[in-house]
Amino acid sequence: MSEPTRTSQSTRHATGPAGAAARTPAAAVAPTSRHPLAAAFRVLITTAALTGLLLAALATTGPAQLLTRFTVQAGVASVLVSACAAHRAWTGRRPVSPRLTGALLPFLWLPALIHHAFPAADSTAFTLPAATTPGVTQALCHQLLYTVVPLAALADWLLLTTPRGFRLPYAWQWPAYPLLFLALTLAFPATSGAPSPTATTALSIGIAICALPLTAIGIDQVRPAPRLHNNRISPTGISPLK
Template sequence: MTAPRTTLLPGPRAAEVLPDPAGPRRPWAATVRTTACGAAAAGPVIALTTGYAPPTLIHFTVLANVLVAGAFAWSAVRSWRGGPPLSPRLWGGVLLLAAVTGLMYHLVLVNFGGSPGSTLRTGPDTATGWSTTVSLLLHTVTPLAVAADWLLLTAPRRLRLAHIPLWLSAPAAYLGIVLVRGALLSPGAPARYPYPFLDVDAYGYAGALTQALALGLLFAALGALITAVDHLRPNVTGWFPHGRNRISPPAAGGLK
């Protein structure tokens, strides 16, 4: 393994050695990712402050957007400092969460109309004002931002099939939270089970877990598809501008 380059400080501090950053700064990518972080965080914040669809935080879409916002914030900081990219084990999971959020809404919930307990209220009677804005941010803007970052700002061929079980840990944890929360709440509590297929009162634990397992298999297949696309797509990261090393340029020679 090649040791990181170092920079000698002139004068009395010449003995000090400072490590160079892992790579060139990417202020342009940092700006884009900061903007995407703001968009991902805006949906949950607006939903919570307007209170138009309580209890909001138990919805998978909202929690997924919170995780995406955190990942974008971390990635933006690394891009600004010239640090290494996020681990594919982490970013692949974020990508899968965003894909599930967008596809489930646009291919399933929109076509079947949803229900007050199945998703944030987005029916025709509430498709105005803040509800439209929140729905657009949560279900469309965030998934598209994650996909664009993956395809345009991330090097290809980093995702692995072996990462998929780790990516599925977030949906599995969510399932556990929903079931425990539902067991603790009294029958008839609002959004006791936020999605119809997880309604233990209607299907029992065996039925709810069977449907959750079927969705888990679909998520795993989607993760495999994303991994395959990652290995086939071209590398376009060189098309975008990069900053230079703030401590010493890559071609800098030794101190004379």
């Protein structure tokens, strides 16, 4: 016979309705907390990322080859994660795991950092291919994928999520795929249709890949908690004061 689950002293001796309430999981009785403003903001992030991807497809002669670019892969991840987060905020379900939302931040900021701060690396597989006829479409696409979406994802994290959700193991988990992608671009540059980065450029990208997760985790540990609506008026468990 299995050993009964240990409970608190007050729960073990409680009987009647009070005992039943004490043994009921908090998630089963807690009221649904919906966040329509957060949901609307995340829908805007989804729309901006999806628009940028569509414009990128229109600005190039080989839309299928875009899937081999890191910027496009990060944009697709942004669409999926932001749409899921918007749905959960609207319906009051549990938020998306910080493991996913946190990984999205360096994924979006890496190509943005390369595009704005490393002009020599702007022709690598981490960025978008050059358009056949540069114009308004390409400029708007770059603004959305390199500026608007990363900044919006940063604002969503800082203003609409609770802090200290990132864990130290994420510092080596999040860079795993970008580092693998960098290794593949060095070993097989023809697969992405972009020239292989030089040793200096590859080193700069590798440092950025490792530094962005550490920066995000460090900021998450010290940033203040946003004032989110909280429906809980008392702690769970049996207490004379309710």
